[in-house]
Amino acid sequence: MVLAMLGLTPTGAQAQPAPVELGTADSFAVLAGQTVTNTGPTVITGDLGVHPGTAVTGFPPGTVNGSVHIADAVALQAQEDLTTAYNDAAGRAATASVSGDLGGQTFVPGVYNASSSLGLTGTVTLDAQGDPDAAFIFQVGSTLITASASDVNLINGAQACNVFWQVGSSATLGTNSTFVGNILALTSITANSGATVDGRLLARNGAVTLDNNVIQRADCADDGNGDGDGNGDGNGNGDGDGNGDGDGNGDGNGDGDGNGNGDGDGNGDGDGNGDGNGDGDGDGNGDGNGDGDGDGNGDGNGDGDGNGNGDGNGNGGGNGKGDGYGYMNGY
Numbered sequence: 001m002v003l004a005m006l007g008l009t010p011t012g013a014q015a016q017p018a019p020v021e022l023g024t025a026d027s028f029a030v031l032a033g034q035t036v037t038n039t040g041p042t043v044i045t046g047d048l049g050v051h052p053g054t055a056v057t058g059f060p061p062g063t064v065n066g067s068v069h070i071a072d073a074v075a076l077q078a079q080e081d082l083t084t085a086y087n088d089a090a091g092r093a094a095t096a097s098v099s100g101d102l103g104g105q106t107f108v109p110g111v112y113n114a115s116s117s118l119g120l121t122g123t124v125t126l127d128a129q130g131d132p133d134a135a136f137i138f139q140v141g142s143t144l145i146t147a148s149a150s151d152v153n154l155i156n157g158a159q160a161c162n163v164f165w166q167v168g169s170s171a172t173l174g175t176n177s178t179f180v181g182n183i184l185a186l187t188s189i190t191a192n193s194g195a196t197v198d199g200r201l202l203a204r205n206g207a208v209t210l211d212n213n214v215i216q217r218a219d220c221a222d223d224g225n226g227d228g229d230g231n232g233d234g235n236g237n238g239d240g241d242g243n244g245d246g247d248g249n250g251d252g253n254g255d256g257d258g259n260g261n262g263d264g265d266g267n268g269d270g271d272g273n274g275d276g277n278g279d280g281d282g283d284g285n286g287d288g289n290g291d292g293d294g295d296g297n298g299d300g301n302g303d304g305d306g307n308g309n310g311d312g313n314g315n316g317g318g319n320g321k322g323d324g325y326g327y328m329n330g331y
Contacts, residue, residue: 016109019135019162020089022182022200023081024074029066029217030201031078032188032208038062039211040193046200046217051075053207062210066217082202086184089137089166098138103150109134113141120146126180128158132221135162136181144171144183148192152180160198160218170206173197182218191215 029046030036036050038058049069050056056070069075095110103122108129118140128134134157138144144167154160163181165171170187173179176194183189183199188206191197196214 016131017092017095017111017135017137019133020085020137020164020182020184022085022202023078025078025082025085025200025202027066027217028078028200028202029197029215030208030210031075031082032203033079033205035207037207037209042210042213042215044215046215049075049078051079058210079204082184082204086166086186086204089164089184090139090168092137092139094139103147107136109136111137111139113139116141117143117145119144120150120152122147123151123153125153125155126158126163128154128156128162130157132157132159133162134158135164137164137166140165140167140171142169143167144185146172146174146177146179148174148176150174150177150179152178154180159220161220163199163218180218 027047030048032050034053035055042062045065047066054071092111094113098112101119102124106125160180165183167185171189173191173195175192181199185203189201189203190209191213193211199218
């Protein structure tokens with residue numbers, strides 16, 4: 001308890017825990033066993049589902065930016081995966097014990113066990129200590145209850161996707177509270193008016209009850225190069241795999257030619273290659289449209305690399321564009 005209050009890891013503790021795998025339940029922002037009930041203009045970003053129950057009410061006025069699965073095979077599989085995840089979280093070896101109210105405390109990555117109910121008044125802080133993969137798992141023996149205007153605060157790289165609250169009965173989120181993490185509840189979950197959630201509300205056997213809430217399914221930040229749209233970064237790396245982005249903008253490896261010369265306008269086609277007209281002119285410049293040829297070859301000196309890749313730094317632009325003027329190096 002003292003160690004947890006100070007946010008310290010006990011001597012001889014195990015390595016940091018791995019995040020809990022949610023399986024197909026990962027795509028759900030809200031999942032219930034019997035019913036999902038909503039009041040007011042709740043906004044859910046992520047899938048909504050129920051199984052084996054069939055009741056979903058209050059949409060509209062609530063909106064779901066995702067798919068709705070009512071007692072279908074997808075919801076069934078998600079519930080099965082939720083059960084697996086719940087049992088995994090419940091079975092982890094505890095780093096330390098906690099009890100009472102978490103408010104005013106700071107926790108480092110670990111597994112924290114409460115033998116009975118757990119509350120939150122004020123703010124609890126989760127400190128990843130610079131590790132974006134750090135996981136926080138709270139095992140709650142019975143109920144989890146957060147007070148009005150309470151807050152879960154993430155610092156030093158902590159991510160909502162890696163916070164898990166395994167609740168042995170039901171969870172209740174207070175009015176206008178700000179909650180972070182994935183609730184895996186055995187029975188039911190209630191989000192009171194104005195509560196916001198960056199995470200998931202996943203109830204195995206009972207209901208999820210909503211009231212004018214904002215629920216955003218938590219995604220871990222992509223650790224690949226490129227921004228959220230898969231546009232190439234400064235080194236020509238595209239999406240999360242470091243390759244060209246999903247639309248084929250920029251070349252496959254993001255490599256530019258030897259001198260970084262692109263075509264006249266630097267535009268590549270859908271595969272990152274110049275179009276069929278693109279032979280460079282006598283001065284080594286791109287043609288009238290500045291497009292490289294089918295193979296991305298440049299002028300007579302063959303500047304533009306063999307794959308018609310982007311500019312000298314190998315940068316695929318946000319839309320797969322090459323450099324600003326893209327002159328070849330014939331002159």
